[in-house]
Amino acid sequence: MTDITKEALSPPRSFLSQDAIQLFYRLLAALLICAALSLLTDSFLSLGNILNVLRQASLTFFIASGLTLVVLTAGLDLSVGANVALSACLAGTVIHHTGSPLLGILTGLACGGTVGLLNGIMVTALRIPSFIATYGMLWVLNGLSYWYMAGETIHGFPAGFRQIGSGYLFGLPIPVYLLLIFLAIGTLFAQRTIWGQEIYAIGANPVAARLSGIPVARRLLLVYAVSGTMAGLASIIFLSRLNSAEADIGESLTLPAIAAVLIGGTSLFGGVGTVFGTFVGALILTLVLNGMNLLSVSANWQPLVTGVIVILAVWLDMKTRRRAQ
């Protein structure tokens, strides 16, 4: 016998999958941050603050969860923030004109989903690298929003609609329920459906995936459409929470969403990562920013800290994975 025996004799890998170990480290990091903050500040452990953190994290998570699927296929969607802005502006207009929150919600989701589908068509049919296609889309959407809004702000929505973003149910903010629902749906979709499996396979090796009989183009279309639709959903929650819509509300959303995906352990090279990881990533990001606020650290430092965390998280990932190989 040759290398065959060597392989058979090489130490078996641990029972926990690599993904589970990475997730465990992340949860541990989140807990450590919580512990540190509760020691350093009096206000961190208050119910109000915790709920606030969760609500903040949920906004990042909605955008980042759809983005996670895109990144799993080794793609990137840079248009999510601009998509949120345009979707919010359109949804806001519809609610103002019709008075129907439901029509507004559908408009937001439809706008987000359509933009995502267009991204998907650019990536699959036109074979434009996703980074460039969605970067171009970012400008196009910004342009549309600015032209459409012409510097105006849409303000004041029905009280019922505003409940989505700022209301409570059994003491918990409604976005937190939505967070849990979409966390469950996202996790089930990625881990427990054959489409999820195919998405991982595409990210791991797109050529092999195609030659294994996976309809790669259709799955990519789906993934970009989902990412866009999640941006549409985020736009509704944003709109409802801010009670206003402006053309530039998306500009500060894309980069934190990408940060949450990366901190959550999803590899930009595709095939590795989980939606739950992205949730933990969004949580860590929000916790740190919240902690800095509580510790009265100037907001000017927040980008720097975010950058350092992203780099640290990805570096640690690569290190532990290399060791595992």
Add this chain to the structure above:
Amino acid sequence: MSTALQEAASPATETAPLLELRGISKEFPGVKALDDVSFAVYPGEVHMLLGENGAGKSSLMKVLCGAYKADAGEFFYKGEKVAISSTADAQKLGIAVIFQEFSLVPYLDIAQNIFLGREPKGRIPGTIDRRKILADAKRVLDTIGFEIDPSVTVDKLGVAQQQMVEIAKAISQNARILVMDEPTAALSDRETELLFALIGRLKADGVAIVYISHRMAEVFALGDRITVLRDGRRIDGVRPAEVTPDQLVRMMVGRNVDMTYPRNFADKPGEVLLLVKGLTSPTGIADIDIEVRRGEIVGLCGLVGSGRSEVARAIFGADPVASGEIIFDGKTISGEPDIAARRGIALIPESRKSEGLALLRSVSDNLVVSALRKLFPSGLFDQRKAQRTADGLIRQLRIATPSARQTVGLLSGGNQQKVVIGKWLAAGAKLFIFDEPTRGIDIGAKSEIFALIDRLVAEGAAALMISSEQVEICHVCDRAYVMREGRIAGHLSRNELTEENIVRLGMHHA
């Protein structure tokens, strides 16, 4: 086992070894890649390095060129003790390696590639003296007898020409020891002849050549000495005249291997499963007519580059079809690979690492990837069921892996190939298109794979098999098509199926 420092038989010891390795060991977590290996290369000789995959050939090569640092052992250059702990050390000693994957920069020209990092400086700082670099390159190319304009960019070259550039690069660095890893693997017969002629000239110049090969014919045609490795150890060192191919195979595998592959030919082939009529594709194939019946293994031969893989890819939908018809199981088929796969066609591609597997995913993930729709008709994925399916295939195909959760990239070539075949078994494919199914696979795994193909077709499937190993085609196939320059040059029935006939039909007559 001989651990003697001297070669087993070197009656003519009038020359001292150029480079000698003594007691080289190299360990990786869980694997002893090299275990007390000693061997010596002499100037003007071709030293064949033989062994199955995983025997330690690549590791030895990497130690030689300084990519790996040996855990133990000594190096002697012309009798003097030296250290090889970096690629720079190896380069200083004149050791150059021609890997299977070339390290050329595609968008630079031949001259720039030869002198990469050592370009003659122009008058303006930061520039290259174009005239000098082209003249120098021309001189180097002349010494190896390669006639080409050195200002051609490398991406326009074929594999054989790129190899020549790699050799020219090595020669320009005054390489005295040239290590070549399966240099003929991707060459046509004619290109191989040119390479052999070049090796002859290098020998005459006193260059020592370490040559890794899986092809028995080469070993005897080219080798002056043979070192056989197995499980990271040096099994023996012999002269070609002293051994037979069978003896070498026994040394490599440590057991007797049946060189004749098992095949139970059916008395009468079944119904037509695949009918290809006038298939033409922009990839360069035209008017292809092929018929494959159930129970048959049909060979698709021809020189490398004659369009065999392109035919396979066009049938599978991986390449566009310009005209012609593909009828599978009575119905016309067209479109992307997912349609072909769903209908029951399987493609086992030539480069399994880049096209057949997701190397970082588990054995289980790879085994079920084509069968997701079949295994989980509801669309809901069940990890335990996937695992059970994978475990079944691992047993059935005797895939050597610690578990279904092992990363597939860590398996040996033969076991990886079994995983690629296994994923199509899981999918319930009826026609298996094999593109070089035994490339880079050791002899033991080869006969296992052929036994598997035989069993598949005996159970009513069919196979279309591309292979450059004509012996394999002759042993295994019911009949074969021979391709030449993108067209079917002829058809050989079972009785006509000989190596001579394949070569005759496949040869260029230009």
